[in-house]
Amino acid sequence: MLRGCAGLLRSWALRGPKRGRSFSSEVLHVDHSLPNPSWNEDMRLLFDQFMKKSEDGSWKRLPSYKCNPPERIEDVKIFFPDAKLLKEQMSQAQQFPRSLGEGVGFEYAMFHNHVEDRTVCIFQGGPHLQGVPGFLHGGAIATMIDSALGMCAILTGGIAMTANLNINFRRPIPLCSVVVINCQLDRVEGRKLFVSCNIRSMDEKTLYSEATSTFVKLDPKKKN
Numbered sequence: 001m002l003r004g005c006a007g008l009l010r011s012w013a014l015r016g017p018k019r020g021r022s023f024s025s026e027v028l029h030v031d032h033s034l035p036n037p038s039w040n041e042d043m044r045l046l047f048d049q050f051m052k053k054s055e056d057g058s059w060k061r062l063p064s065y066k067c068n069p070p071e072r073i074e075d076v077k078i079f080f081p082d083a084k085l086l087k088e089q090m091s092q093a094q095q096f097p098r099s100l101g102e103g104v105g106f107e108y109a110m111f112h113n114h115v116e117d118r119t120v121c122i123f124q125g126g127p128h129l130q131g132v133p134g135f136l137h138g139g140a141i142a143t144m145i146d147s148a149l150g151m152c153a154i155l156t157g158g159i160a161m162t163a164n165l166n167i168n169f170r171r172p173i174p175l176c177s178v179v180v181i182n183c184q185l186d187r188v189e190g191r192k193l194f195v196s197c198n199i200r201s202m203d204e205k206t207l208y209s210e211a212t213s214t215f216v217k218l219d220p221k222k223k224n
């Protein structure tokens, strides 16, 4: 069962949702990991570089949508049989990092290398993510780290949740700048996936943050 879910999830993460479903097509089919007018020159440059790396198939761009497709919700329900996923609330639910308007919040695109178990996220943090004036809020940085590490873990192990996340904030990240989050699956022990990352400037000279994490694969035999 877990294997099947992992396969479904990987297929969704790598290729996007099946078309032709009765879900709102705007919500399902707008891929937010493609360039939009709010992306600055650096973001576009990095995106083009990774698209080039993707040409030989070693890296894959991960599509990204505001909402989960119905089949994804069903995948997760297996692990939470008692959870009250109310229809009305679920119809309004959005992925947190995609819930802010274009350009003001999290602008990002992720690429995954399946052979190396690496995920790279290029991230432009918009003006509504401010903490200390002129710089990104630590919670916004943590959100993006959790999402990128999560993607790296899930693409390897299937449905997993963050159990532990440790972040060292080394330098403040300027608002509206573009940074690169480099994630790496370090090891797998049973249901535990150990994933780490660093955040660097485009020229790689500045180390902004480092993080280590433990993701735990959900066990369908356990009632959550």
Ligand SMILES: CCCCCCCCCC(=O)SCCNC(=O)CCNC(=O)[C@H](O)C(C)(C)COP(=O)(O)OP(=O)(O)OC[C@H]1O[C@@H](n2cnc3c(N)ncnc32)[C@H](O)[C@@H]1OP(=O)(O)O
Binding pocket: 095, 146, 147, 148, 150, 151, 154, 160, 161, 162, 163, 164, 190, 191, 192, 214, 216, 217, 218, 219, 222
């Ligand atoms: C579009 C797609 C986007 C994808 C990216 C999204 C990324 C976002 C990910 C998240 O933010 S998830 C939300 C935040 N996380 C949570 O809400 C998780 C809440 N915690 C839980 O639900 C459970 O604690 C958890 C599922 C993580 C583990 O519960 P289990 O009952 O399945 O684990 P169990 O207690 O059996 O422990 C299994 C192993 O994990 C270890 N473990 C459990 N909790 C741990 C912990 N907190 N830290 C370190 N290790 C832990 C535990 O020691 C054990 O190791 P061993 O196998 O060696 O004995």
